[in-house]
Structure formats: C-alpha cells, structure tokens
Amino acid sequence: MITCSAPGKVYLFGEHAVVYGEPAVCCAVDIRTRVSVGPADSVTISSSLGTTGIDFETHPYVSAVVERFREITSLEGVSIRIVSEIPVGSGLGSSAAVTIATIKALDTLLGTGLELDDIARMGHEVEQRIQGAASQTDTYVCTMGGVVMIPQRKGLDLIDCGLVIGNTNIFSSTKELVANVAELNESFPEVIGPVLSSIGMMSTVGEDLVNSKDYVSVGKLMNINQGLLDAIGVGCAELSSFTYAARNNGAYGAKITGAGGGGCMVAIAPRERVDDVAAAIAAAGGEVVVTEATDIGVREESR
Ligand SMILES: Nc1ncnc2c1ncn2[C@@H]1O[C@H](COP(=O)(O)OP(=O)(O)OP(=O)(O)O)[C@@H](O)[C@H]1O
Ligand SMILES: C[C@@](O)(CCO)CC(=O)[O-]
Ligand SMILES: [Mg+2]
Structure with missing residues (x-):
C-alpha cells in the first residue's frame, strides 16, 4: 500500500x-x-x-x-x-x-x-x-x-499570520459556479469584464504586500475582492455574515475562498486575535477551521 x-x-x-x-x-x-x-x-x-x-x-x-x-x-x-x-x-x-x-x-x-x-x-x-x-x-x-x-x-512568501476558515456547510459545485459567471459575463460583458480585471488587479497590487508581510493592507484588498465576488453573484447571505463577523472581531480582512455560492470564507488575522475571529464566525453559524499556510505540497507519506 x-x-x-x-x-x-x-x-x-x-x-x-x-x-x-x-x-x-x-x-x-x-x-x-x-x-x-x-x-x-x-x-x-x-x-x-x-x-x-x-x-x-x-x-x-x-x-x-x-x-x-x-x-x-x-x-x-x-x-x-x-x-x-x-x-x-x-x-x-x-x-x-x-x-x-x-x-x-x-x-x-x-x-x-x-x-x-x-x-x-x-x-x-x-x-x-x-x-x-x-x-x-x-x-x-x-x-x-x-x-x-x-x-x-x-x-511568494509564506503567509505568517492566522488563517480562520468559516464553512457554511452549503455544498457548492465549482463547475456550476464557473458556468454561472460565464453566463453573467455573456449577458453583460461591458459590466463584468471590468469587474474581472479589477479582481485581477488585487494580485498585481497585493504581491509586494504579501512579500513584505503587510497584512493590514492585504486584508483591505481582500475586503475589496469580497465586494467584487458578491458583484459577480458568487456570494450568499451566510458568507457575507461570516466575513462581517470576522472583520468586526479583529481580522485584517475576510472573503469567500474558491468558487463561492456556499462553501467557505477565509479570514486572515493576527495570531492573538484568531480565537476572537473563530468565536465570532461560530456565533454567526459557521463551522470553524483554524489553520496555517503550509509549504508542503504533494508528498509520499508511507509505503
Ligand atoms: N474526499 C473526497 N473523496 C472523493 N472525491 C472527492 C473528495 N473530495 C472532493 N472530491 C471530488 O471533488 C468534487 C468537489 O469539487 P469542487 O471543485 O466542486 O469543490 P472544491 O474543490 O471543494 O471547491 P473549489 O474548487 O472551489 O476549491 C466532489 O463532488 C468529488 O467529486
Ligand atoms: C472558481 C475558481 O477560480 C477557483 C475554484 O477553487 C475555478 C478555477 O480557478 O478553476
Ligand atoms: Mg475544486
């Protein structure tokens, strides 16, 4: 085995x-x-x-x-x-x-x-x-x-702060969400095109901020990114409620992660505020996973 x-x-x-x-x-x-x-x-x-x-x-x-x-x-x-x-x-x-x-x-x-x-x-x-x-x-x-x-x-440099994930436990299929965004883009290309470009700009601007460990600014950009994800229709009430709960309780920033429509949000937070952020997401009804960034990719574990 x-x-x-x-x-x-x-x-x-x-x-x-x-x-x-x-x-x-x-x-x-x-x-x-x-x-x-x-x-x-x-x-x-x-x-x-x-x-x-x-x-x-x-x-x-x-x-x-x-x-x-x-x-x-x-x-x-x-x-x-x-x-x-x-x-x-x-x-x-x-x-x-x-x-x-x-x-x-x-x-x-x-x-x-x-x-x-x-x-x-x-x-x-x-x-x-x-x-x-x-x-x-x-x-x-x-x-x-x-x-x-x-x-x-x-x-880029490994993220050196707390990562708190809030799971809505609403199943979402990435295939469906990607297809929904494609449909919206086909209906309103003049509107959705610039939103997608602005989302791309987060990474261009954020790269140096990640490498300089300026998590206050990274968090602000994540919050803007969250607004734009809402704009392209991949948010839901639970994800919004968890992101606000995190931001109001010490997180640098919070947003959906992945396809959205359900699934999870992620907050970055100073390590000393991780417990507060986790408690706030849990109080809003989220299942919480506190984790860390890892530089360990795929690997053999045993044979
Ligand atoms: N533990 C697992 N065992 C078997 N299949 C799995 C497992 N985890 C994921 N899958 C497969 O991946 C599918 C979910 O993939 P999908 O891309 O929709 O979500 P995700 O990868 O969790 O989210 P995202 O793509 O947004 O990060 C499942 O329906 C299943 O086919
Ligand atoms: C929604 C998406 O951007 C991320 C899913 O984790 C899809 C993809 O990149 O393949
Ligand atoms: Mg996937």
Missing part, C-alpha cells in the same frame, strides 16, 4: 477572474487529503462518497486520473482509498487535492517517474475535463505548496 497526500488551499485574491486569464494569489493550507493505492484485479475507489469502480457520477476526478494512467501504462486494476480532512465541495480545493494525491500515488505505484510539473499539468487537464473550464491554480498550488501567484507560477 502506498499513501500520498496533498493540501487544500485558500485564495487570497483572484478566484473566478483567474479562469479568464487574470492573476490570482493562492495559498496551500495545512489540511490534507490522503490517498492510498495498492494492486488489485479491478478498479475500486472508496471514499466518504461511497465505494465504486470507474464512476464519473460519484468519483469523476479519480476516475479521470485512472483513465489518464491507462493511456500511459498498462494499468488494469487498482484499489484506491481516500481519507480527507478537506470538506468536499467547499472552496478549499478538495477536487484538486484528491486529484493530485491520486496522481502522485499512482505514479509511485506504477513507477512512471512524473516530476512535480508533470503532476500539476496532469491535474490541471483532469480539472479541465471534469469542471469544463478550470484554471491551473488549485492543482498547481496543491502540488507545490506555499503561496503561488498564477499565471506566473511565482512563489
């Missing part, structure tokens, strides 16, 4: 706009998905979602990874077991983490010798196939770890 793991992620800036080629800044976080693989006669995929064979309804990302390996190896059967700390369909990159950890586990089992860049590229192809339109952000950051600026693939 070989076990590999990959981290979840939060966006400081730029989700959705990055699908249109705008820059984004994304940060790997210390909650992980673990995928164990071993030889078997047929394909079995087991996770909290159920136990299946190749099945594009229940396990689309993992099924697509298996099909991709069948193109480059003589793979027939394999047993795949997924255990994840990352809530599913939550904006924390659960699809990227399961995809990348499965690729690394199969690469290790089958001896295909993929480099990290190959793993990130294959992961992106899988997300594009299943999601319809997908940026390289989630799969790249979850492969490499750390804080990454996309599309430059540039590593």
Whole structure:
C-alpha cells in the first residue's frame, strides 16, 4: 500500500477572474487529503462518497486520473482509498487535492517517474475535463505548496499570520459556479469584464504586500475582492455574515475562498486575535477551521 497526500488551499485574491486569464494569489493550507493505492484485479475507489469502480457520477476526478494512467501504462486494476480532512465541495480545493494525491500515488505505484510539473499539468487537464473550464491554480498550488501567484507560477512568501476558515456547510459545485459567471459575463460583458480585471488587479497590487508581510493592507484588498465576488453573484447571505463577523472581531480582512455560492470564507488575522475571529464566525453559524499556510505540497507519506 502506498499513501500520498496533498493540501487544500485558500485564495487570497483572484478566484473566478483567474479562469479568464487574470492573476490570482493562492495559498496551500495545512489540511490534507490522503490517498492510498495498492494492486488489485479491478478498479475500486472508496471514499466518504461511497465505494465504486470507474464512476464519473460519484468519483469523476479519480476516475479521470485512472483513465489518464491507462493511456500511459498498462494499468488494469487498482484499489484506491481516500481519507480527507478537506470538506468536499467547499472552496478549499478538495477536487484538486484528491486529484493530485491520486496522481502522485499512482505514479509511485506504477513507477512512471512524473516530476512535480508533470503532476500539476496532469491535474490541471483532469480539472479541465471534469469542471469544463478550470484554471491551473488549485492543482498547481496543491502540488507545490506555499503561496503561488498564477499565471506566473511565482512563489511568494509564506503567509505568517492566522488563517480562520468559516464553512457554511452549503455544498457548492465549482463547475456550476464557473458556468454561472460565464453566463453573467455573456449577458453583460461591458459590466463584468471590468469587474474581472479589477479582481485581477488585487494580485498585481497585493504581491509586494504579501512579500513584505503587510497584512493590514492585504486584508483591505481582500475586503475589496469580497465586494467584487458578491458583484459577480458568487456570494450568499451566510458568507457575507461570516466575513462581517470576522472583520468586526479583529481580522485584517475576510472573503469567500474558491468558487463561492456556499462553501467557505477565509479570514486572515493576527495570531492573538484568531480565537476572537473563530468565536465570532461560530456565533454567526459557521463551522470553524483554524489553520496555517503550509509549504508542503504533494508528498509520499508511507509505503
Ligand atoms: N474526499 C473526497 N473523496 C472523493 N472525491 C472527492 C473528495 N473530495 C472532493 N472530491 C471530488 O471533488 C468534487 C468537489 O469539487 P469542487 O471543485 O466542486 O469543490 P472544491 O474543490 O471543494 O471547491 P473549489 O474548487 O472551489 O476549491 C466532489 O463532488 C468529488 O467529486
Ligand atoms: C472558481 C475558481 O477560480 C477557483 C475554484 O477553487 C475555478 C478555477 O480557478 O478553476
Ligand atoms: Mg475544486
């Protein structure tokens, strides 16, 4: 049995706009998905979602990874077991983490010798196939770890303050949210185009602020980014309520992370205010995860 793991992620800036080629800044976080693989006669995929064979309804990302390996190896059967700390369909990159950890586990089992860049590229192809339109952000950051600026693939300084996540526990499908934004953009291109460009500008302006650890200014930009995410229709009442709760209780800034429409928000906060921010989000009805940035990307855990 070989076990590999990959981290979840939060966006400081730029989700959705990055699908249109705008820059984004994304940060790997210390909650992980673990995928164990071993030889078997047929394909079995087991996770909290159920136990299946190749099945594009229940396990689309993992099924697509298996099909991709069948193109480059003589793979027939394999047993795949997924255990994840990352809530599913939550904006924390659960699809990227399961995809990348499965690729690394199969690469290790089958001896295909993929480099990290190959793993990130294959992961992106899988997300594009299943999601319809997908940026390289989630799969790249979850492969490499750390804080990454996309599309430059540039590593920024690791975030050195508290990260507090508030989960609405409202399931959201990234595929659907990306399609909704595309529809809005088709209806009002003159209005939505500039909003997407402004979202991209957050990363351009924010890059130096992240590297100089000016989290007061990073937080202000995150708050502006949140307003623009609301403008493109990916907010919801719970996400707004949690972001205001965080901001009113010591956070530098707070916004949706990932696709939105439900899922999670993220606040950055001084470490001494993390407990206050967490309590305020919980009082507003959120399920809280306190975490940290991590520079550990995909890795083998055991064999
Ligand atoms: N632990 C898991 N086991 C099996 N499949 C998973 C697991 N976690 C995620 N998935 C797959 O990923 C899908 C959710 O991906 P989706 O992109 O919609 O949300 P997300 O990745 O959590 O959020 P975002 O893309 O906004 O960061 C699930 O429906 C499932 O197919
Ligand atoms: C909404 C989106 O920008 C982020 C999802 O985590 C989609 C993508 O980049 O593929
Ligand atoms: Mg996803």
